[in-house]
Amino acid sequence: MTEPSSSPMGQDPTVADMLAGRPHLSMHALDGLVLEDVPLTAIADAVGTPTWVMGAGTLRARYRRLTGAMAGAGLSPSVHFAVKANDHLAVLRVLAQEGAGADVVSGGELLRARAAGIPASRIVFSGVGKSHDELGLALAEAIAHIAVESAEELEILSAVAAAAGRVARITLRVNPDVDAGTHEKITTGLSTNKFGIAYARAVELYARAAALPGLHPLGFSLHIGSQITSMAPYRAAFARVADLVRAVRARGLAVSLVDCGGGLGICYRDEGEGAPAALAGAIRAELGALDVRLAIEPGRWLAGPAGVLLSRVILRKAGEDGLPPFLILDAAMNDLMRPSLYDAWHGILPLSARDAVQPPEAVNVVGPVCESADxxxxxxxxxxxxxxxAVALLDTGAYGMVMSSTYNGRPLAAQVLVDGGRWSVIRPRQPVAELWAADRVPDWIAPAPVGA
Structure with a gap:
């Protein structure tokens, strides 16, 4: 392995650079790339590729770093892991054992969180389009609170709760119209986004919620986007919500909770990682004097760096007219969608120590799916x-497997959990026949010819 070095601005990080920023990964002369204490070649050889690998020890360490930063600032927010980032039961169970709850955005995620052992009292339900059935499920489970995202949803939830003879604990998710400065497809706090209640209407709707049957308003929620590394947008958004709390209290209404959302970013390339201590400082500075309970909803920051996607080079295809060659992997956009969806950058490391010290070259790394976006x-x-x-695509523990599909007739990849020096398959590779096992052909269509 080469010595650690700093990549000049605009250049791709070296193997040493990427390892230096990821303490859960190391390169051993004999074992090659190691996650926690498990050589990844052992997993690739035993399970095949493509395969997702998550590090349980890394998840725990990051959770403790986040909560430790909050405690260091004198804060004790309830932590609700954003299930949309990674919904595997083993991942949810590891975090639940650390004390995390869940932030869910569908009835399916709510039931998945419950199946993982997360108490309903530690589950919050966000999302711009909750169905009547999903609202009824949340009420029946008696979850911590439902984040209401529109005036229309407020009326619907009141009717559903009253009909069921229940009281829904709610927050109003406010759209503070603050630009998080991230990719347009993961920004959620602008007035042009579909999420949340317009800031100018928040006080009025809070008073309306307090008057409606079946509702118990607790406070406000916000979430301004994802992959945020600067604290300025957070402070601006938190300050606007603090003003709402004061305005509502001035009307004689109680506010006991502010849910600060998530969105703290990680370092994929060289952009730096969002610092939990800085986030804690922003929360304390803007909300610390309000005498409210606090909540946060981390997802990517906890799970992203804990995962890798293992793959192999199917073939090396020469580039035309001196252009870079293509490395065609057995992983594809149906496995990891982020690069094709967001133009996202993921580090790529060889599993072999011998490969890792080969001279560098410019290449195009692609998958075998029949799409130019692959x-x-x-x-x-x-x-x-x-x-x-064999290679590892880095930082795929969030918005990786959870966004996979079976496009082009490609089965879902296997999943493995590493914990220190041990590892286990937590979801086998999907058998090809399962791709059509649920298909039903109407009896009025002629059967396939014998022997076809």
Whole structure:
């Protein structure tokens, strides 16, 4: 392995750079790339590729770092993991054992969180389009609170709760019209976004909620986006919500909770990681004097760095007219959608220590799916890799497997959990026949010919 170095601005991080920023990963001369204490080649050889791998120890360490930063600022918010980031039961169970609750955005996620052992009292339900059945489920489970995102939903929930003879604990999710400065597809706090209640209407609707049957308003929620590394947008949004709390209290209404949402970013390339201590400082500065309970909803920050996607080079295809060659992997956009959806950058490391020290070259890393968008990296500087070389795509623990599909008739990849020096398959590779096992052909369509 080469010595750690700093990549010049605009250049791809080296193997050493990527390892230096990820203490849960290391490169051993004999074992190659190791996650926690498990050589990833052992998993790739035993389970095959593509395979998702999550580190339980890494999840715990990051959870404790986050809650420790909050405690260091004198805060004790309830922590609700954003299930949309990674919904595997094992991942949810690891975090639940650390004390995390769940932030869910569908009835399916709510039931999944409950199946993972997360108490209903630690579950919050967000989302702009909750159905009547989902609202009824949340009421029946008696979850911590429902984040109401529109005036229309407020009226619907009141009717559902009153009909069921229940009282819904709610927050109003406010859209503070603050630009988080992230990719347009993961920004959620602007007035042009579909999420939340317009800031100018929040006080009026809070008073309306207090008067409606079946509702018990607790306070406000907000979530301004994802992959945020600067604290300025957070402070601006929190300050606006603090003003709402004071305005509502001035009307004689009680406010006991502010849910600060999530969105803290991680370092995929060289952008730096959002610091939990800085987030805690922003919360304390803007909300600390309000005498309210606090909640946060981390997702990517906890799970993203804890996961990798293992893959192999199917073949190396020469580029035309001196252009970079193509490395065609057995993983594809149906496995990891983020690069094709967001132009997202993911580090790529060889599993072999010998491959890791090969001279670097510019390559295009792509998958085998029949779409031009099936690309992981363009003109990326990587050690020279040949057919069959195994690699790890980094920081895929959030919005990775959970967004997978079976497009092009490709089964879902296997999943593995590492915990220190042990590992286990937590979801086997999907058998190909399962892709059509639930298909039903109407009896008025002629059967397939014998022997077809």
């Amino acid at each position: 690309s992981f990296a363009r003109n990326r500087m990587l050690p020279r890799l040949g057919d069959g070389a």
